[in-house]
Amino acid sequence: MRSRPPSKLFGGRFDVDRKQNRLKEISELEALDGFWNDSTNATKIQKERSLIEEVIKLYSNVKTLADDFEVLCEMSDAGDASSAQEALDLFPKLQTALSEAEKKALLAGETDPNNAIVTINAGAGGTESCDWAGMLLRMVQRWCEAHGFKATVTDFQYGDSAGIKSATLMVQGNYAYGLLKSESGVHRLVRISPFDSNARRHTSFSSIFVSAEIDDSIEIEVLDKDLRVDIYRSGGAGGQSVNTADSAVRLTHFPTGIVVACQNERSQIQNRAMAMKILKSRLYDYEMKKRQEAQDKIEAGKKDIAWGSQIRSYVLHPYKLVKDHRTGFTSSQAETVLEGDLDEFMKAYLQWKSLGGEVQDTGTDDL
Numbered sequence: 001m002r003s004r005p006p007s008k009l010f011g012g013r014f015d016v017d018r019k020q021n022r023l024k025e026i027s028e029l030e031a032l033d034g035f036w037n038d039s040t041n042a043t044k045i046q047k048e049r050s051l052i053e054e055v056i057k058l059y060s061n062v063k064t065l066a067d068d069f070e071v072l073c074e075m076s077d078a079g080d081a082s083s084a085q086e087a088l089d090l091f092p093k094l095q096t097a098l099s100e101a102e103k104k105a106l107l108a109g110e111t112d113p114n115n116a117i118v119t120i121n122a123g124a125g126g127t128e129s130c131d132w133a134g135m136l137l138r139m140v141q142r143w144c145e146a147h148g149f150k151a152t153v154t155d156f157q158y159g160d161s162a163g164i165k166s167a168t169l170m171v172q173g174n175y176a177y178g179l180l181k182s183e184s185g186v187h188r189l190v191r192i193s194p195f196d197s198n199a200r201r202h203t204s205f206s207s208i209f210v211s212a213e214i215d216d217s218i219e220i221e222v223l224d225k226d227l228r229v230d231i232y233r234s235g236g237a238g239g240q241s242v243n244t245a246d247s248a249v250r251l252t253h254f255p256t257g258i259v260v261a262c263q264n265e266r267s268q269i270q271n272r273a274m275a276m277k278i279l280k281s282r283l284y285d286y287e288m289k290k291r292q293e294a295q296d297k298i299e300a301g302k303k304d305i306a307w308g309s310q311i312r313s314y315v316l317h318p319y320k321l322v323k324d325h326r327t328g329f330t331s332s333q334a335e336t337v338l339e340g341d342l343d344e345f346m347k348a349y350l351q352w353k354s355l356g357g358e359v360q361d362t363g364t365d366d367l
Contacts, residue, residue, distance in 0.1 A: 016055075016056060016059050019052045019055060019056055020056065022048075022052060023049065023052055023053070023056075026045055026048065026049050026052075029045060030045070047113075050174060051113050051174055051175075054174055055104065058097075058100060058101055058104055059101070061097050062094075062097045062098060062101050065090065065093055065094040065097050066094060068090060069087060069090050069091065069094050072084075072086050072087035072090065073087050099347065102347070103179075103343075103346070103347050103350060104175070106347075106350035106351065106353075106354050107175050107178035107179070107350065109178060111177055111178075111212035111214070111284075112175055112177060112178030112181075112212075113174055113175050113177075113178065114176065114177045114178075114212040114213050114214070115170065115171060115172045115173070115176050115177065115212070115213035116169075116170075116171040116176040116177040116179075116180045116181070116210055116211070116212060116213065117168065117169070117170055117171070117210070117211045117212075117213055117278050117281050117282070118140055118168070118169040118171055118180060118183070118208060118209070118210050119166070119167070119168045119169075119208070119209045119210075119211075120133050120136050120137050120140070120164070120166065120167050120168075120169075120206065120207070120208050120209075121133065121165070121166045121206060121207050121209070122159065122163065122164065122165050122166065122206050123186070123204070123205035123206050123207065124205070125202075125204050125205065126160075126161075127159065127160070127161045127162050127163070127195050128193060128195060128202050128204040129163075129204045129205060129206055130159025130160070130161070130162055130163035130164060130165055131159065131162045131163035131194075131195070131204075132163065132187075132189045132204040132205070132206045133159070133163050133164050133165070133166070133167070133206040134159070134162065134163030134164045135163070135189070135338060136187060136206055136208060137164060137167050137169075138338075139337070139338050139339070139340050139342070140169065140171075140180070140183065140208070140340070141169070141340070142339050142340030143340035143341075143342050144169075144171055144173075144340075145340070146340055147173070148173065149171050149172065149173035149176055150171070150172040150173060151169050151170070151171050151172075152169065152170045152172070152264065153167060153168070153169055153264060154168045154169070154170050154262045154263075154264045154265075154274055154278070155167065155168040155248075155260075155261040155262050155263055155264065156168070156263075161195075162195070168260070168261070168262075168278065170213070170274075170278075177210065177211075177212035177213070178350075179346050180210045180346075181210050181212075181349075182342075182345060182346045182349035182350070183208045183210055183342070184208055184209055184210040184311075185207065185208065185310070185311030185312070186205055186206075186207045186309065186310045186311060187205070187206055187207065187208060187310060187311065187312050187313075187314065188203060188204070188205055188310040188312070188313045188314065189203070189204045189205075189206075189313075189314045189316070190202075190203050190313065190314070190315045190316065190317065191204075191315075191316035191317050192316070192317045201317055201318075205310065211281045211282050211284070211285035212281060212284070212285065213277065213281050214280055214281050214284045220280040220283050220284055222253070222276070222279065222280065222283070226253060226254050226255050227251060227252070227253060227254070228251070228252040228254065229249065229250070229251055229272070230249070230250040230251075230252070231246050231247075231248070231249060231250075231268060232246060232248050232250065233246050233247075233248060234247055234248040234263035234264075246268070247263070247265075247266075247267055247268045247271055248261065248262070248263030248268075248271055249261065249262055249263075249268060249271040249272045249275045250275070251272075251275045251276065251279050253279060253283065256283065256286055258279065258282050258283065258286065260275050260278045260279045260282060261275060262274040262275040262278065309325075310325060311324065311325060311326055312324045312325065312345070313325065314334055314337070314338065315334065316334055320332055320333075320334040320335070321334065322334050322337045322345075324345055324348065324349070326349065326352060326357070327345075327348040327349055327351075327352040328348075329344065329345055329348035331344065331345075
């Protein structure tokens with residue numbers, strides 16, 4: 001009996017025929033006179049093409065591996081011993097491809113394909129929390145590097161003795177937001193502190209906030225009367241890298257209390273434009289969360305994750321364990337997780353969300 005084609009798996013979310021037809025339409029649009037004169041629209045269409053081509057490539061890979069595996073199994077059933085070994089060798093590749101396809105199929109949100117804006121803040125606890133925030137920044141950057149995403153630090157504030165007080169990353173790439181949204185929340189670290197001369201165990205908290213970069217098709221109105229603009233001198237590494245011009249920009253949105261900043265660009269105008277883009281993305285995310293909270297109150301038995309409660313714990317002493325308290329997923333490879341190995345946590349989160357997002361663990365145990 002033949003297996004179902006990959007296009008029918010995962011709720012039929014790989015409608016390849018429709019996507020291929022859309023690619024033909026895009027090619028016809030690109031051939032029209034004047035298409036490239038409208039750079040904004042051209043960029044949007046090129047983004048859509050990239051997303052469609054990525055899905056088709058993923059589908060084609062799964063289909064090829066599935067077809068090859070099925071043929072090898074049929075040959076093995078007919079008594080070909082070498083085909084049986086080839087099928088066993090191919091099976092892990094098929095599993096990996098199916099896992100990647102399942103993850104992509106779960107990225108069905110309106111803003112999931114967008115770039116991501118990641119903000120990391122140290123919690124209470126001084127040097128310990130600042131060092132932990134720096135570790136989280138490195139973890140996200142390593143994940144981005146491993147998956148070919150471009151991660152640009154647009155704002156940062158060093159800790160007084162170690163690590164960082166805060167940092168903002170612009171992560172560019174297909175489905176950056178859809179994948180990284182799993183990291184949004186409070187992260188807890190339990191370890192023997194390198195800053196404690198008595199080598200005692202410390203618990204530190206830092207937060208990650210992830211929002212989707214929104215495009216110009218989504219109108220977000222920001223009134224001048226609701227905004228305070230502060231100009232200040234950008235930070236730097238010192239020496240010849242010291243910035244002597246007041247070019248960094250901080251925006252404070254009074255109605256929501258949202259504060260964003262940018263100091264990475266070369267001029268005050270560029271920093272303000274980037275800060276406004278980040279602010280609009282944060283405001284969009286803020287509004288979406290308000291709507292979701294209102295909906296959650298209507299749904300009977302719906303559990304909320306209150307602000308301030310950890311979504312994930314990283315234990316480095318007296319044992320090694322990383323546990324996501326929303327999904328219940330755990331890993332004993334704490335060091336590799338901190339080096340950016342987040343894929344299984346992201347997949348578990350997407351599966352959890354698709355099933356309704358019921359919290360598996362409050363995180364109040366001794367983790």
